[in-house]
Amino acid sequence: MNDLYLIYKNMTRKPLRLFLTCFAIFIAFLIFGAVTSLKTALNSSVALSADNRLVVFNRINFTQSLPIAYFEKVAAVEGVENVTHLNWFGGYFQEPSRQIVTLAVDPESYLRVYQEVVIPENLKQAWLNNRQGALVGEKLAQIYGWKVGDRIPISSNIFTHKDGGYTWEFEVSGIFKGDTEQYDTRQMLIHYKYFMETQTFGDDWIGWMALTTKDPSLNEKVAKTIDDNFANSQSETDTSTEKSFNKAFIEQIGNIGLIIFSVVFTAFFTILIVVGNTMALAVRERTGEIAVLKTLGFSSQRIFRMVLSESLLIALIGGLSGLAAAWLLVEGVKTFLARFLPNLILDSHIAVQALLYMLLLGLITGLLPAFNALRLNIVSAFNRQ
Amino acid sequence: MSEDVLFQLKHVSKGFVKGKEKISIFDDLNMSIERGDFVAIMGPSGSGKTTLLNMLGGVDQPTGGEIWFDGTRIDSLSESALTRWRAENIGFIFQFYNLMPMLNAQRNVELPLLLTKLSKAQRRKNVETALALVGLSDRAKHMSSEMSGGQQQRVAIARAIVSDPKLILCDEPTGDLDRGTADEILEMLQLLNRDHGKTIVMVTHDPAAAKYAKRTLHLDKGQFVQREIVA
Ligand SMILES: Nc1ncnc2c1ncn2[C@@H]1O[C@H](COP(=O)(O)OP(=O)(O)OP(=O)(O)O)[C@@H](O)[C@H]1O
Ligand SMILES: [Mg+2]
Numbered sequence: 344m345n346d347l348y349l350i351y352k353n354m355t356r357k358p359l360r361l362f363l364t365c366f367a368i369f370i371a372f373l374i375f376g377a378v379t380s381l382k383t384a385l386n387s388s389v390a391l392s393a394d395n396r397l398v399v400f401n402r403i404n405f406t407q408s409l410p411i412a413y414f415e416k417v418a419a420v421e422g423v424e425n426v427t428h429l430n431w432f433g434g435y436f437q438e439p440s441r442q443i444v445t446l447a448v449d450p451e452s453y454l455r456v457y458q459e460v461v462i463p464e465n466l467k468q469a470w471l472n473n474r475q476g477a478l479v480g481e482k483l484a485q486i487y488g489w490k491v492g493d494r495i496p497i498s499s500n501i502f503t504h505k506d507g508g509y510t511w512e513f514e515v516s517g518i519f520k521g522d523t524e525q526y527d528t529r530q531m532l533i534h535y536k537y538f539m540e541t542q543t544f545g546d547d548w549i550g551w552m553a554l555t556t557k558d559p560s561l562n563e564k565v566a567k568t569i570d571d572n573f574a575n576s577q578s579e580t581d582t583s584t585e586k587s588f589n590k591a592f593i594e595q596i597g598n599i600g601l602i603i604f605s606v607v608f609t610a611f612f613t614i615l616i617v618v619g620n621t622m623a624l625a626v627r628e629r630t631g632e633i634a635v636l637k638t639l640g641f642s643s644q645r646i647f648r649m650v651l652s653e654s655l656l657i658a659l660i661g662g663l664s665g666l667a668a669a670w671l672l673v674e675g676v677k678t679f680l681a682r683f684l685p686n687l688i689l690d691s692h693i694a695v696q697a698l699l700y701m702l703l704l705g706l707i708t709g710l711l712p713a714f715n716a717l718r719l720n721i722v723s724a725f726n727r728q
Numbered sequence: 729m730s731e732d733v734l735f736q737l738k739h740v741s742k743g744f745v746k747g748k749e750k751i752s753i754f755d756d757l758n759m760s761i762e763r764g765d766f767v768a769i770m771g772p773s774g775s776g777k778t779t780l781l782n783m784l785g786g787v788d789q790p791t792g793g794e795i796w797f798d799g800t801r802i803d804s805l806s807e808s809a810l811t812r813w814r815a816e817n818i819g820f821i822f823q824f825y826n827l828m829p830m831l832n833a834q835r836n837v838e839l840p841l842l843l844t845k846l847s848k849a850q851r852r853k854n855v856e857t858a859l860a861l862v863g864l865s866d867r868a869k870h871m872s873s874e875m876s877g878g879q880q881q882r883v884a885i886a887r888a889i890v891s892d893p894k895l896i897l898c899d900e901p902t903g904d905l906d907r908g909t910a911d912e913i914l915e916m917l918q919l920l921n922r923d924h925g926k927t928i929v930m931v932t933h934d935p936a937a938a939k940y941a942k943r944t945l946h947l948d949k950g951q952f953v954q955r956e957i958v959a
Contacts, residue, residue, distance in 0.1 A: 344835050344838050344839075344842065345842065346842070348835075349831075352828075352830040352831060353830065355830075356829070356830045631826065632826075632828055632829075635822075635826045635828075636839075637787075637811070638785070638787055638814065638820050639814070639815065639820065639839060639843070639887075640811055640812065640814045640815025640816070640840065640843045641811070641815075641842075641843065642808055642811050642812075643807070643808070643811070644808075721782075721787040721788075722782055722787060722788045
């Protein structure tokens, strides 16, 4: 027998209470882990966007198309460095549940605007020269085991092939990497021209445009020039930096920062009170026993340590299992949310932060009861019995 | 001070402050207890028996005077030094046994040994010896809720002697037990005193219990009254 055994025995003497306390902490850290991962993923999608990249959408909303003629006009705006256009293909592989981010793009200009896409020169040329060719991101290729030269059938949940059916066949021309680990390579790129010729939805329209300015300081002026250009036309535009577009998209989902803060804060505060109260009660119930231990010769400091360890242990048991559950949850939904949140992950930063909060919770809830135990006067404790 | 004196109280006073009122329990208390003695302390309720025992055991301190134990003055020790002194020298037996409810008999007895540097094996041996001495070897794994009052008090006795203290202090050790069981417990204390040389101070209300002691001191109004009987 040692002090740890005594702590364990004290902790488990009311199993239901222990379970409920740990469960409350479990929930708190489940929320914390999941929500913080979500927040980090959202922030990183903003942080990852290039500073001098603008996106041009139809003013009505970002699913409405634009005329292809706009492309040349935007290219001519002063301050624009490179511009490209994109169409959302709505692709999936074999099963509608296996969604694949598939973009129909103008290959050469796309690669100029999205410098993050890294591809060996020979594969790049192979793609440019193959109308049916597709450039597949590394992670996507890994998921389905695709290699250069494979012919892959990709279906669309929006468009119909002019030969009937919803399925296109592409040839993997190359596999690209991102310039950084964070760049999401779970996507594929196909030729705009080939897409236009084989779908049945009319000609000469594009989904949206992306452009780089010669310098981020020009962003505002360029955006204004473009939108002014197309004002009062049939398709008015809305130009914003990629960063602010991503941010706006996030703000549409809700003011995540505030929600996260209030949820976590409320949960923590509630649990702090519940756990603190439980600990105080548990220790008060043991007043007589603590007095006996002191009488036998256990030092006040030792008893202080034992009570504090108990609350720390409870916080860690509940907290670590909650964090583990959050990790499982994040891993589980990661693939479903990949399109929106490519960087959804519960990383070591979050884990360390959670661990600090667990220790804090254990300390705060344990300090007062431990301090009371430390100061407990033997004579008056026995008089109260 | 004689070689044989274990405990000595010199001009001990003790009072409490209750609001504006000062309550004096002892004014000038003197006594000495020799090694190997078995003293019963009797007296009416509120006469200060428990307070005296608490001061002897170092859980309470006098307001004035000196308390000497085996050549050390204990009334001026710091709280942590007193705690260590208690662990080394005193075994406590309470009226309501005060066993830890979440520990079995064996672990309750082992508790004071956590304060020593004894090895695990040595600790187990001491626990076995103490439990055998109180006749509870077969109950080692029982929880206190599974034992009678008499058995719990025997576990408490085993706990009080396991670290081989010089002095055993008992406050109404049989106050919660029936006559027969009380006699068993008292015989056990007598045996510890006679055959194992333990010095014992026992507070009791019960004249029959006091008869097991070698002598009885009567406390009344903060003084020992001369009714000392040598058993
Ligand atoms: N912490 C305290 N504060 C104030 N007065 C106290 C305190 N402890 C004891 N007293 C008083 O001191 C007196 C002696 O108390 P003590 O407990 O020593 O009596 P006792 O002889 O053990 O009585 P009993 O036989 O009822 O156990 C009582 O009048 C009691 O009210
Ligand atoms: Mg008393």
